[in-house]
Amino acid sequence: MKIKSFKLKLILSYVFVILVSFGFIGLFLDRNLEENSLQNIQSSLIAQAKLIEVQISAESLKQDDVASLERLVKALSPKTKCRITIINAKGKVLADSEKSLEDVLLMENHLYREEVKIALSGSIGSDTRYSPTLKIDMLYVALPLEAGNTISGVLRLALPLESVKNTLFAIRKTVLFGLLFALGLVLVLGSIVAQRTVDPINRMIHVSRKFSEGDFSRRVMQSSKDEIGELAVTLNKMAETIENKIKEIKAQNQKLSAIFNSMVEGVIVVDKTGRIVSVNSTIEKIFGATKDTMEGRVFLEAIRNNDIAEVVNAISREGKPLTTEITLIYPMRRIFEVNATPIFDNDIVAGCLVVIHDITELRRLETVRSDFVANVSHELKTPLTSIKGFVETLLEGALDDKENNRNFLKIIQDHSERLNNLVDDLLSLSHLESKEITLEKKSFILKLQLEKVTSGFKSQLKKMSIEIKNELSDSVSISADRNKIEQVFTNLIDNAIKFNKEKGAIRIYAEEADGKIKITIEDSGIGIPGKDISRIFERFYRVDKAHSRELGGTGLGLSIVKHIVELHGGCVGVESTEGFGSKFWFILPR
Numbered sequence: 329m330k331i332k333s334f335k336l337k338l339i340l341s342y343v344f345v346i347l348v349s350f351g352f353i354g355l356f357l358d359r360n361l362e363e364n365s366l367q368n369i370q371s372s373l374i375a376q377a378k379l380i381e382v383q384i385s386a387e388s389l390k391q392d393d394v395a396s397l398e399r400l401v402k403a404l405s406p407k408t409k410c411r412i413t414i415i416n417a418k419g420k421v422l423a424d425s426e427k428s429l430e431d432v433l434l435m436e437n438h439l440y441r442e443e444v445k446i447a448l449s450g451s452i453g454s455d456t457r458y459s460p461t462l463k464i465d466m467l468y469v470a471l472p473l474e475a476g477n478t479i480s481g482v483l484r485l486a487l488p489l490e491s492v493k494n495t496l497f498a499i500r501k502t503v504l505f506g507l508l509f510a511l512g513l514v515l516v517l518g519s520i521v522a523q524r525t526v527d528p529i530n531r532m533i534h535v536s537r538k539f540s541e542g543d544f545s546r547r548v549m550q551s552s553k554d555e556i557g558e559l560a561v562t563l564n565k566m567a568e569t570i571e572n573k574i575k576e577i578k579a580q581n582q583k584l585s586a587i588f589n590s591m592v593e594g595v596i597v598v599d600k601t602g603r604i605v606s607v608n609s610t611i612e613k614i615f616g617a618t619k620d621t622m623e624g625r626v627f628l629e630a631i632r633n634n635d636i637a638e639v640v641n642a643i644s645r646e647g648k649p650l651t652t653e654i655t656l657i658y659p660m661r662r663i664f665e666v667n668a669t670p671i672f673d674n675d676i677v678a679g680c681l682v683v684i685h686d687i688t689e690l691r692r693l694e695t696v697r698s699d700f701v702a703n704v705s706h707e708l709k710t711p712l713t714s715i716k717g718f719v720e721t722l723l724e725g726a727l728d729d730k731e732n733n734r735n736f737l738k739i740i741q742d743h744s745e746r747l748n749n750l751v752d753d754l755l756s757l758s759h760l761e762s763k764e765i766t767l768e769k770k771s772f773i774l775k776l777q778l779e780k781v782t783s784g785f786k787s788q789l790k791k792m793s794i795e796i797k798n799e800l801s802d803s804v805s806i807s808a809d810r811n812k813i814e815q816v817f818t819n820l821i822d823n824a825i826k827f828n829k830e831k832g833a834i835r836i837y838a839e840e841a842d843g844k845i846k847i848t849i850e851d852s853g854i855g856i857p858g859k860d861i862s863r864i865f866e867r868f869y870r871v872d873k874a875h876s877r878e879l880g881g882t883g884l885g886l887s888i889v890k891h892i893v894e895l896h897g898g899c900v901g902v903e904s905t906e907g908f909g910s911k912f913w914f915i916l917p918r
Contacts, residue, residue, distance in 0.1 A: 335519075335526040342518040343511060350507040354500065361499055366467065366489075370454055373469040373485045376408045381483055384414065386475040392416060394432070397423035411466075411486040415444060417479060438484075443470035447482040456489065465489045528556050532563060544571035594664075594684035596631075598640055600677060604630050614662070614684065636682065639668045643680040647672075653687070663688045711743035767809040767895060774847070775800035777810065778836060781817040788825050792832070796821075799837040806845060806916055812892045813916075819885040820849045820912050827910075828853035840918070844898075848913040856904040864902055865890045889914070 383404070388396045401412040405425030412425040419439020424432050438444050446453025447470035459466040466486045473481040531548055538546045544567045548560040588595060594610040604622050612618055615631055622630035628637050635654040642650055647670045656662045665687050671679040718736045727733055778798050782789075789796055806813075824834045832852040839846045856864060865886045893900050893914045904910035 335522045338522040338525065339515065339518045342514045346507070346510050346514050350503065350510065354503045354507075357499060357503065362496055365495060366456065369467055369487055369489075370469055373410060373467065373487055374452060374471070376410065377469055377471040377483050377485045380404055380408070380412065380485075381471055381473060384473060384483065386473075386480060389414070389416065389422070389473060389481045390475065392420075392422055394422055394429065398429055398432070401425040408485070409487075413438075413484040413486065414473075415482040415484060417448065417481055419444065422481070438482075441468075441470075443468045443484060444482050446470065447472045447484075448479055450479065459486070465493075525556070528552070528560065532560060535563065535567075539567055539570070544568075544574065592686075594686075596682040596684070597671075598627060598680045598682065600644065600679055602627050602640065602644070605679065611684070614656075614664075614686070636666060636684075639666055640680050640682065643668045643670050644677055647677045661688075662686060663691050711746050714743045715740050715747075765895065767812065769807050769809055771805055771807045772810055773802065774804045774806055774813075774838070774845075775802055777814060778817055781814055781821060784818075785821060785825060792825065792828065792830050794825060794828055794830075794832045794834060796834040797836065799835060800847070801838065804838050804840070804845060806918055808896055808916060812895070816889050816892050816914065817849075819889050820914075823885060823912070824849055824851040824853065824910075827851070843918050844915050845918055846913055846915045848911050850909065850911045852909040855906040855908050856902065856910055857906045861902060861904060865900065886912075 383400060384397070387393070397414050401414060401423045402425055405412050412423075413421060414423045415421055415438050419437040419441075421432055421435045421438055424435065427435065439448075442455040442457075443453035450472055452472075453468075453470040455468045456465065457468070458464070466488055468484055468486045470482050470484045472479045473483055528548075535546045535548050538544075547564050547567065588606075589609045591608055591610060594614050595606075595608045596611055597605040597607075599605050603624060603626055607619055607622050611622070611631075615622075615633075617630065627640055628634075631637075633654070633656070635652070639650055639652060649670070650666075650668045652666050654664050654666055656664065663686075665685045667683045667685070669681045669683075670677045671681055718740050722733065722736055726736060775798060778800055782796055782798065785796075788794075821834065821836075828834065828851050834852075835848075835850045837848055837850075839848075890900050893916065896916050898914055898916040900912070900914045902910060902912050
């Protein structure tokens with residue numbers, strides 16, 4: 329089983345060192361003490377044997393005087409505290425301090441005992457072995473007994489090793505107790521030292537976990553100057569560096585995110601597998617979906633548009649930028665320019681960046697401009713053609729035709745007037761659209777201004793027997809540009825008269841609500857078809873083009889009305905049913 333605690337490993341390492349140290353010490357002491365003890369005992373026995381040797385007579389040994397030899401060994405044994413044995417040259421035991429005379433006679437021959445063999449060869453012999461007689465381990469020392477130049481016997485001294493064993497046991501016991509005491513001391517002191525070592529490491533681990541969770545504000549508190557202190561300083565510096573880098577990255581990400589989400593263009597980032605990595609808020613608005621439902625999904629699953637999907641697939645295949653134009657029908661008709669660029673990673677296409685720009689308004693303006701040029705050209709061509717034709721007719725001789733020449737000149741004058749009105753309206757409209765116009769706002773009674781305008785249409789009203797009713801209240805006043813509001817009334821009343829029926833009526837009234845006033849010009853004329861209502865305020869747009877031209881209209885009046893009202897912060901509108909008249913209204917702030 330693996331030990332996971334560093335503290336426990338540290339303590340166990342101390343214990344291991346102590347165990348190994350005491351093991352070597354115990355083994356060394358045990359062996360040395362045992363060897364030294366045996367050598368000391370052996371030396372002592374040899375010295376005692378030499379002292380006893382001089383007391384043994386050669387005659388008693390030669391004659392095998394067992395009785396005298398027994399008395400000698402019995403007398404000396406208590407004094408030397410060892411067993412004394414006398415053996416003749418043939419190995420027969422003559423006397424033994426531990427045996428009676430009868431027992432000695434029955435003892436086996438000692439000729440082949442190791443120490444006896446050495447002594448009979450002329451040297452001092454020694455041996456350590458178990459004594460079957462005394463049932464204990466014994467140390468034997470044998471000394472040769474010489475008579476002249478002949479060895480006549482052997483003096484052997486034996487000492488039981490029980491005292492040596494007891495001494496060794498006591499020493500081993502002391503070493504063991506020392507070991508246990510050392511182990512206990514190591515466990516206590518090792519625990520303290522290990523705890524002091526592990527505590528700063530644990531603090532570092534705790535702080536490091538906070539680092540891993542993204543909290544780099546924590547710091548390791550460590551005052552020591554050792555390696556652990558250096559490690560703490562390094563961790564703190566690392567945390568500070570990472571924290572600063574993260575702050576920089578967050579600031580950059582916030583800037584990029586702000587730019588990304590504030591872009592008017594829609595941006596889609598797709599990876600090499602065709603899954604959407606990121607989209608901005610413009611894409612959400614375009615496709616009516618949220619980031620959560622798009623990011624991480626395959627392109628066609630998130631955005632069901634085959635045209636854009638084909639662009640993404642082409643970028644993945646070819647790795648070249650691509651620009652195309654697409655039209656979306658749902659949820660509303662929009663025109664987009666799609667710019668797709670490959671994203672490379674080590675020269676390999678790793679994804680695609682798609683930028684979608686809404687060019688609906690641009691295309692609409694191009695169409696409006698094209699229509700405007702066509703309409704202006706058409707509007708100018710008709711009177712110019714008539715003028716040119718009648719001038720040529722006059723030059724070719726009609727000038728002398730007194731019956732028709734004045735009529736021709738009258739027609740030229742009418743077309744010239746029409747051209748003049750068209751140019752004036754174009755200049756007015758251009759001036760209004762430039763946004764450079766400054767409104768001269770003043771407070772005035774709306775009813776009085778309307779009466780001034782209607783007085784200018786008396787002849788037209790009388791000619792068509794049209795009754796006009798000014799139902800504005802005397803208390804209704806507004807702050808606006810008087811001349812511009814007069815032009816609004818003029819254009820709306822002019823239309824109400826031109827497209828009214830004979831013996832028709834025009835009613836002008838106002839409604840007030842939420843600080844605004846709504847003025848309505850209601851007529852009993854021919855009305856407007858439903859399909860034309862949405863375009864009625866466009867430049868040069870006419871419901872009945874032929875009838876409008878006959879009446880001298882330029883097709884710009886309602887467009888001028890719209891621009892003037894919007895310049896005042898208001899809005900315009902129309903309600904009409906074909907054959908039942910129309911209600912043109914505009915709303916202005918009070």
